Amino acid sequence: MKNNAPNTQEENDIDDEIIEVFIEEAGEVKETLDEHFPQWKVDFNDQDALSIVRRAFHTLKGSGRMVQANDIGELAWSVENML
Helix, strand or coil, X not given: CCCCCCCHHHHHCCCHHXXXXXXXXXXXXXXXXXXXXXXHHHCCCCHHHHHXXXXXXXXXXXXXHHCCCHHHHHHHHHHHHHC
């Protein structure tokens, strides 16, 4: 029978402060996207807004991978790459 319990050793390897930084950065990314995505959606030629949106996903990719939130990191990479 397969054990679906999380690997607690891996979870313990991530410093609590780094997790806090990830949560804070994710909140900042959300604020950035809340502001700049609608601007870019209205005008897809707005390169400044596009750059900021792409950079937000780049940040989320890196910080997500740092805390082993791999699904978030990969999703952010996909969006960044698409943009």
